Amino acid sequence: MAIVVKRPKLNIFERMYLPAIAKGLLITLSHAIKRLRGQTKVTMQYPEEKWDSELPDYYRGAPTLVKDEQGRERCVSCQLCEFICPPRAITITPGEIPSGDTWAKVEKRPEEFEIDMIRCIYCGMCEEVCPEQAIFLRKDYAITGTTRAEMVHDKEKLYEIGGVREGLVNKWNELK
Amino acid sequence: MAELLLILPGLIEATVKIVGLVFLVILPMVAYSVYAERRFSALLQDRVGPNRVGIPFTKISLAGLGQPMADGLKFILKEDFTPAHVRKLYYWLAPALTMVPALLTCAVLPFGGYLKVPFVDEPFRLVIADLDVGILFVFAIASLGVYGIVLAGWASNSKYPFLGGIRSSSQMISYEISLGLSVIPILMIYGDLNLGSIVQQQHEHGWALLPVTLDGLKPVISMRDLALLVPLSISFVIFVTSLFAETNRLPFDLPECETELVAGYHTEYSSMKFALFFLGEYAAMIIGSGFAVTLFLGGWSLPFGLGSDGSDSLFWGLVGIGTFFAKVIGFILFFIWIRWSIPRFRYDQLMRLGWVFFFEIALFNILLTAAILMIFRQS
Ligand code: SF4
Ligand code: SF4
Numbered sequence: 001m002a003i004v005v006k007r008p009k010l011n012i013f014e015r016m017y018l019p020a021i022a023k024g025l026l027i028t029l030s031h032a033i034k035r036l037r038g039q040t041k042v043t044m045q046y047p048e049e050k051w052d053s054e055l056p057d058y059y060r061g062a063p064t065l066v067k068d069e070q071g072r073e074r075c076v077s078c079q080l081c082e083f084i085c086p087p088r089a090i091t092i093t094p095g096e097i098p099s100g101d102t103w104a105k106v107e108k109r110p111e112e113f114e115i116d117m118i119r120c121i122y123c124g125m126c127e128e129v130c131p132e133q134a135i136f137l138r139k140d141y142a143i144t145g146t147t148r149a150e151m152v153h154d155k156e157k158l159y160e161i162g163g164v165r166e167g168l169v170n171k172w173n174e175l176k
Numbered sequence: 177m178a179e180l181l182l183i184l185p186g187l188i189e190a191t192v193k194i195v196g197l198v199f200l201v202i203l204p205m206v207a208y209s210v211y212a213e214r215r216f217s218a219l220l221q222d223r224v225g226p227n228r229v230g231i232p233f234t235k236i237s238l239a240g241l242g243q244p245m246a247d248g249l250k251f252i253l254k255e256d257f258t259p260a261h262v263r264k265l266y267y268w269l270a271p272a273l274t275m276v277p278a279l280l281t282c283a284v285l286p287f288g289g290y291l292k293v294p295f296v297d298e299p300f301r302l303v304i305a306d307l308d309v310g311i312l313f314v315f316a317i318a319s320l321g322v323y324g325i326v327l328a329g330w331a332s333n334s335k336y337p338f339l340g341g342i343r344s345s346s347q348m349i350s351y352e353i354s355l356g357l358s359v360i361p362i363l364m365i366y367g368d369l370n371l372g373s374i375v376q377q378q379h380e381h382g383w384a385l386l387p388v389t390l391d392g393l394k395p396v397i398s399m400r401d402l403a404l405l406v407p408l409s410i411s412f413v414i415f416v417t418s419l420f421a422e423t424n425r426l427p428f429d430l431p432e433c434e435t436e437l438v439a440g441y442h443t444e445y446s447s448m449k450f451a452l453f454f455l456g457e458y459a460a461m462i463i464g465s466g467f468a469v470t471l472f473l474g475g476w477s478l479p480f481g482l483g484s485d486g487s488d489s490l491f492w493g494l495v496g497i498g499t500f501f502a503k504v505i506g507f508i509l510f511f512i513w514i515r516w517s518i519p520r521f522r523y524d525q526l527m528r529l530g531w532v533f534f535f536e537i538a539l540f541n542i543l544l545t546a547a548i549l550m551i552f553r554q555s
Contacts, residue, residue, distance in 0.1 A: 018413075021517075021518060022512075024517045024518055025513060025514070025517050025518075027221040028221075028505055028513065028516060028517040029220075029513070031219075031220055031222055032216075032219040032220045034222075035219050035220075035222055036219065040222045042222065042224050043223070045227075046225075064522070108537060164385065
């Protein structure tokens with residue numbers, strides 16, 4: 001069934017078009033004035049102004065590895081994160097912990113742990129999947145480098161950004 | 177040899193004026209009106225606009241005033257690509273044909289009254305060519321601008337530019353008529369085609385749209401001028417609207433019309449050739465503003481017949497130049513303001529507006545002016 005859309009009947013001022021133009025001009029002008037008086041919110045001027053202090057707790061920045069309060073590497077090199085990572089940004093070389101070590105009962109730790117920050121999409125899957133809570137997304141977002149190689153974070157770098165996280169998983173220490 | 181010596185001072189004077197006006201004022205103004213457009217439109221749309229580029233290799237940004245230089249440099253460094261399927265000669269000719277008429281018309285534009293330079297007896301007239309057929313010259317040259325666009329559309333040998341070119345020619349031809357007719361009341365009132373003397377008369381009797389002079393501190397306006405305000409206001413509206421159409425500015429930018437025609441007539445152009453179209457449009461806009469100011473808003477004269485025309489003092493001459501360019505800049509801002517406030521017309525609406533309304537109203541307006549002039553005959 002055809003629907004008949006009734007056209008509005010325009011009065012003489014609307015048909016003359018000029019009052020409408022004047023109205024339009026006034027609207028844009030009022031925006032300009034508000035903007036000049038600083039009453040409009042505009043884009044943040046990034047390098048000078050930053051949002052760092054207001055980043056929400058759930059902000060997903062660079063993924064990093066963390067150590068626990070005793071300085072133990074939390075990662076047990078289970079490679080779940082490597083497996084789940086959608087863009088395959090993580091490359092882990094697993095290694096065994098020698099029997100003389102304090103943490104010998106943990107058995108495994110990563111020999112090498114690399115996250116390619118050019119590939120990473122900051123999805124947070126690695127953090128979610130990790131059974132040891134060893135990998136966390138921190139609030140660092142300005143990850144830069146001049147070469148591709150520089151953009152691959154190795155284990156040292158990951159621990160450097162990650163730092164220490166306490167609590168959470170206690171199954172490897174005496175507290176258990 | 178003796179003849180050469182006779183024309184030499186005039187030649188030098190003309191060269192100085194041409195270089196001064198075109199290269200030192202109009203072209204930088206073209207560059208900076210692009211910047212103004214971007215900054216002003218940002219204001220109107222609650223944005224920031226280009227505010228970064230300043231002095232190269234320093235952190236001084238000067239609110240982005242370096243942007244036009246960067247843009248120009250970018251245009252020069254870009255690859256100048258000529259598609260294989262174009263008609264080379266016309267393809268190359270078209271950008272020049274848009275830029276040249278736009279700049280040529282400024283020859284008759286009086287950008288000030290007189291300039292009395294120390295040690296020279298006779299004050300200089302501040303106009304490159306003091307033609308007695310000034311307005312006719314303007315219309316003759318300005319209508320050449322359409323050739324550039326039509327040629328560009330045709331030479332590109334591709335459908336969108338072609339449509340843009342066709343649209344532009346029909347649009348420009350339609351609006352040229354109302355543009356010409358809307359100026360006739362001015363000519364009837366001032367009885368002169370020389371732009372310089374039109375401004376001179378406005379200087380003495382008040383602007384065309386502000387015909388008020390001061391007697392001491394009391395504003396004076398004659399009945400005749402009051403009555404003439406009616407046709408002059410109508411003229412002004414028609415003139416300004418047609419000017420928008422002539423310069424292909426929004427709301428009449430159908431030859432370009434990104435949403436339908438990619439980029440219209442300059443779709444196939446790149447680099448500096450594109451820049452010439454782009455800058456030609458802005459040059460036409462500046463000079464069009466110059467004419468609107470000259471014809472309706474008193475050109476270089478201050479309101480209420482204040483000041484002098486500069487034939488006796490350097491100071492008033494400079495004030496005249498300053499006033500003229502201040503008004504032109506104000507008018508350009510108005511152009512930009514309109515552009516970012518009003519949506520584009522549909523093509524049939526555009527043609528209807530031109531032929532059915534403006535043409536008739538302008539004709540009627542001439543009769544109205546004639547009637548008023550008859551009634552208030554100053555015999
Ligand atoms: S955040 Fe996502 S993409 Fe980045 S390393 Fe973790 S799983 Fe891979
Ligand atoms: S970071 Fe977590 S998920 Fe990834 S290998 Fe180490 S323990 Fe397994």
